Amino acid sequence: MDKNRLNNLLRELTVPVLAILAGFLVGTLFIIAAGKNPAEAYSYFFLYVAGDAAKFGETLVSTTPLILTGLSIALAFRCGLFNIGVEGQYLIGQVASAWTGFFFTMPAWLPPVVQGFVHPLLAMLVGMIAAGLYAGIVGVLKAYRGVHEVINSIMLNWSGLYFTHWLLMSQMKEQGSSATPRIKETADLIQGLIPGSRLHVGIFIALLAAFLVWVFLWKTPAGYEIRAVGFAPGAAEYAGINVKKNIVMAMVLSGALTGLAASIQTLALARKFYEPGGFAGFGFDGIAVALVGRNHPVGVVLAAFLFGALDRGGQGMQAGADVPKTVMWVVQGVVIFFVAAEGIWKFLKNRRTKKEAKTA
């Protein structure tokens, strides 16, 4: 790697690393405020993140959806769009893939291996299409009616919550329960790759998706157009790029990635769609993942692992050291805040250089 690229990389890493440190600093203060011993709390944190193979497997289980929702938000960001609607898209994706999982029966003449391959693939595809179209609404309204995507995304999050609730309770729920029937076994994604953990094939699908997003954005003309629109919409327009089309496409693809996250969680873990009492949270965590990962697939994978570890480590601190796991929410909030307020680091640096100039 030549020196320029290395310098760039270091500069890119500075803000996320500082933000993570600030997050843990505040988190530690909260642990002390809870009257607990930070050293003990963090020892349980690490025990749960990677104490043994099974625990590490669970950390990867927490990481998987975050890779995909992080990619979803990063892809939209690259087109200059803030997809804060991942929570709603996620619910739509869940209900769509669960429905495909329990409603369809694979034809008996297909060999079982093929059934077990086709059914989850179909369910993932349906989940991706449903969530992609749902996100596409925001894209169309932005491109053709000039409505800011953030506000419509928020509206669709809550609409999605109530809509999927209605869909489940009035159309799909199994008698006497508040969930859909279990998906057919042919639709199951394999789980238990590491004995004692629920690690499933989703992690490989997520990593493959990260690679494909990278190829798409940086190695294809369509991806180049999306980035050009995000970088300078005016200039892209002059260069003959159809800005409207790209906005819609970026939203649809972003939604599809979220739909994939939702489908994987449904087919590998929940295997039903349960009555939604609120949002799953992967969307909001995904914002953090995308920001810390600098909207780059490699960064997103690393950041997703970090936040997956925060999730598992938080559970560990709660179980072992009786520290409320909400401390980890605070850590996440602080990390996002400091990444967003990037200016703060410049501000502090400028003040220091000014001081140095004065004393000199």
Place this chain on the structure above:
Amino acid sequence: MMIIITTVLASTLRAATPLLLVALGGTFSERSGVVNIALEGIMLVGAWFAVYGSFLTGSPLIGLAMAAMAGVLIASLHAVASVKLHADQTVSGTAINLLASGFTEFFMVKVWGGQSPSVKAFGSFLGLNWFIYLAFALTVVSWYVLFYTPWGLRLRAVGEHPRAAETVGVSVAKMRYWGVLLSGLLAGIGGASLSIGLVSGFSSGMTAGRGFIGIAAMIFGKWNPLGAMAACLLFGLANALGTVLQIQGINVPYEFLVMAPYVVTMLALAGVVGRSTAPAASGVPYEQNH
């Protein structure tokens, strides 16, 4: 029949009140040029502090004051990030919302062991909670201040055309701080109207999206306090009808009534039901000219 009508009216007003307080806050912030989706989280923190204040002192009035102060304090984070540090306002808002749920959840466990006590709340006057009167009075005050005072003109100017406002000597940063801090004050009070008004205790995530509906009402009301009031009453009515219909055993899926505010807002923004246009510089960080 009469009793149903009064029930619906009263429950419309009750549902509209927290929304209205948040919507007024959002109006001040956005009119000054700062998008504030942190209002949901600020409201939640306000609700927590209202209960805490009333719990400590036995006085709901102190609870209200603490909620308002907490609102201003949290909003100042967003203000510094948006005005001083030119942060992405939506991201900063999201971070504050996350912090707010973590913070309230943490201290609910820490202070009350996970279950908020029932505290002294505001009472009623002529059958309606005091918060209802407060919210509607503040609506008129906000409307007057925004549109009929020089201060209001300056606030709107920095939200529409900050460069021009600065040229005639208005401090963009100062007005935006005012806008955001006022939005925190009002959202904090909005939270209190839930936790020591509608009910008398805190429960986890009790705002349940009301901050966002308040923002929707602000948009639907075209960034005007009176418009926001009309929107909140409409949204409150949808909510009240849902409850009444359920009690009456009439089978309308309540989900569609709860969804109505969000869908209507989207339609309004898309120009299907009257056009809503945001203040021109809303959400755009302003770099001062030197």
